[in-house]
Amino acid sequence: DADVTQTPRNRITKTGKRIMLECSQTKGHDRMYWYRQDPGLGLRLIYYSFDVKDINKGEISDGYSVSRQAQAKFSLSLESAIPNQTALYFCATSDLGTGGYNEQFFGPGTRLTVL
Amino acid sequence: EDKVVQSPLSLVVHEGDTVTLNCSYEVTNFRSLLWYKQEKKAPTFLFMLTSSGIEKKSGRLSSILDKKELFSILNITATQTGDSAIYLCAVIKAQKLVFGQGTRLTINP
Numbered sequence: 264d265a266d267v268t269q270t271p272r273n274r275i276t277k278t279g280k281r282i283m284l285e286c287s288q289t290k291g292h293d294r295m296y297w298y299r300q301d302p303g304l305g306l307r308l309i310y311y312s313f314d315v316k317d318i319n320k321g322e323i324s325d326g327y328s329v330s331r332q333a334q335a336k337f338s339l340s341l342e343s344a345i346p347n348q349t350a351l352y353f354c355a356t357s358d359l360g361t362g363g364y365n366e367q368f369f370g371p372g373t374r375l376t377v378l
Numbered sequence: 379e380d381k382v383v384q385s386p387l388s389l390v391v392h393e394g395d396t397v398t399l400n401c402s403y404e405v406t407n408f409r410s411l412l413w414y415k416q417e418k419k420a421p422t423f424l425f426m427l428t429s430s431g432i433e434k435k436s437g438r439l440s441s442i443l444d445k446k447e448l449f450s451i452l453n454i455t456a457t458q459t460g461d462s463a464i465y466l467c468a469v470i471k472a473q474k475l476v477f478g479q480g481t482r483l484t485i486n487p
Binding site for chain 1: 382384387412419420421422423426466468473474475476477478479480
């Protein structure tokens with residue numbers, strides 16, 4: 264079974280609709296992240312959470328919100344989707360690691376298309 | 379503003395060739411640099427580099443960091459078609475990752 268899962272894997276929606284993307288992990292990591300990937304732009308951080316009570320904005324948080332329901336679950340919402348939010352969305356997790364950081368493990372991604 | 383720049387953005391070579399991918403960065407409070415490989419979907423971790431001049435190696439892949447000149451390279455020798463992927467470089471800043479644009483590598487048989 265995958266350690267980091269995302270649902271749905273693909274979603275097509277219309278402008279103005281509310282969308283929720285969900286992420287679950289079985290790795291026991293405290294830290295969870297949401298990224299979007301656009302062609303030629305690499306991955307950009309939307310929100311991150313270092314534990315259940317900690318939520319932080321990333322580089323491009325406008326138009327998005329998140330909820331950390333439990334250590335294992337981190338959801339991303341688009342309150343009113345717009346076409347330029349069409350992208351590939353990744354959830355990732357990490358633990359603290361030695362020296363205060365460890366590598367991140369990524370989910371399979373959700374391809375979102377906003378018409 | 380923090381910046382991570384990868385070059386080239388795209389590279390096409392023949393199987394058996396050796397390739398070098400570049401990653402330069404301008405990041406305050408630099409800690410470490412990571413390389414990921416992204417095939418169909420999720421990026422998978424390759425290397426984390428923290429110290430200058432120490433090569434990390436995994437099979438045909440190797441990487442090194444130069445903290446004075448602020449760059450890293452990823453070398454792949456004797457390339458195979460399975461090496462075709464997007465290679466992502468990322469720098470740790472304030473316990474988060476700042477990614478470059480990625481290099482799309484295509485290996486033709």
